[in-house]
Amino acid sequence: QAIVDTGRNGVTGLRLEWNDWCNVNGAGFGPGGESDGTSDSSATRYDSSCGKADSFKPSPEAGAWNQAYFEMLLRNAVPSF
Structure with missing residues (x-):
């Protein structure tokens, strides 16, 4: 099984700490669907x-x-x- 998560990789440098992953304000979709x-x-x-x-x-x-x-x-x- 695989999960393709592109929900936070379109806009970088938004998180104040690495473990701040939940509903990041200002996040955007990034490239997805790659093999x-x-x-x-x-x-x-x-x-x-x-x-x-x-x-x-x-x-x-x-x-x-x-x-x-x-x-x-x-x-x-x-x-x-």
């Missing part, structure tokens, strides 16, 4: 964790936008959008 790694076992940057039975496939190289995964997250959101 953790490719499911293509022939790729140079292949990580075997991305090829396991419970991994989302196909997935692009790490850091690339993964539209299909993003759409799955929206479909499976609880509560739904």
